[in-house]
Amino acid sequence: MEEDCLFCKIIKGEVPSTKVYEDEYVYAFKDINPAATVHILIIPKKHISSLEDLKNGDEEYVWKIHEAMQKISKAQGVSESGYRIIVNCGKDAGQEVMHLHYHFLAGEKFGDKIV
Numbered sequence: 623m624e625e626d627c628l629f630c631k632i633i634k635g636e637v638p639s640t641k642v643y644e645d646e647y648v649y650a651f652k653d654i655n656p657a658a659t660v661h662i663l664i665i666p667k668k669h670i671s672s673l674e675d676l677k678n679g680d681e682e683y684v685w686k687i688h689e690a691m692q693k694i695s696k697a698q699g700v701s702e703s704g705y706r707i708i709v710n711c712g713k714d715a716g717q718e719v720m721h722l723h724y725h726f727l728a729g730e731k732f733g734d735k736i737v
């Protein structure tokens with residue numbers, strides 16, 4: 623955990639969030655500024671700054687994040703209709719919070735929009 627990391631504070635409950643899913647490895651919560659009808663952030667409970675910082679040994683986090691997406695898609699009723707996952711990595715992608723997070727977007731048709 624990183625002292626000054628917003629998402630570490632959310633995991634610890636020091637900053638409030640609307641929890642959607644949680645297990646030993648993963649925390650998922652509603653994005654405060656939704657870009658779609660359903661906009662959930664899925665994060666590892668370990669502080670990993672970005673995709674670039676994922677390491678050998680983090681496999682369990684990667685699988686658990688993906689398993690969480692499957693569980694969330696079912697819980698949100700969008701496993702059939704579909705959803706979009708986005709990970710911003712670094713400044714050109716506009717990553718604002720330096721704690722790896724997967725945007726789960728659903729509830730509408732995104733067409734050929736990139737985000």
Ligand code: AMP
Pocket residue numbers: 628637639652653654655656663709710716717718719720
């Ligand atoms: P990114 O631009 O990929 O780093 O995404 C950061 C996301 O975190 C944005 O979609 C923000 O709306 C979201 N966000 C920032 N602060 C909070 C917060 N306190 N609770 C929930 N989502 C947040």
Ligand code: ZN
Pocket residue numbers: 623624627628629630631668669670720721
């Ligand atoms: Zn963190």
